[in-house]
Amino acid sequence: MVKEVHAAHILCKTEKKAKEVAEKLATGQENFAEMARKYSQCPSSKSGGDLGWFGKGKMVPEFEKVAFEGEKGKILGPVKTQFGYHLIKVLDRK
Numbered sequence: 124m125v126k127e128v129h130a131a132h133i134l135c136k137t138e139k140k141a142k143e144v145a146e147k148l149a150t151g152q153e154n155f156a157e158m159a160r161k162y163s164q165c166p167s168s169k170s171g172g173d174l175g176w177f178g179k180g181k182m183v184p185e186f187e188k189v190a191f192e193g194e195k196g197k198i199l200g201p202v203k204t205q206f207g208y209h210l211i212k213v214l215d216r217k
Contacts, residue, residue, distance in 0.1 A: 128190045129215040131172035134165040134207050141201035141208035148198050
């Protein structure tokens with residue numbers, strides 16, 4: 124059972140912007156951390172969107188569900204939460 128997830132994210136205000144960023148990432152020509160620094164509305168943008176390790180109950184439910192269930196290494200989303208639209212990249216699990 125997964126107890127903790129190490130994830131990074133890009134937070135956008137609109138679904139349209141999140142989809143635009145996701146499309147750029149899908150080409151494989153853009154680096155996730157660089158895109159986070161450029162587009163994310165979250166303070167974690169300074170660290171390339173890296174949220175570090177977190178356990179259950181630390182993130183809003185919509186975000187947590189995708190982070191814990193999504194495939195490691197894939198870019199997931201956009202995931203809508205009260206904060207906006209997230210693109211989530213699961214870096215590791217333990």
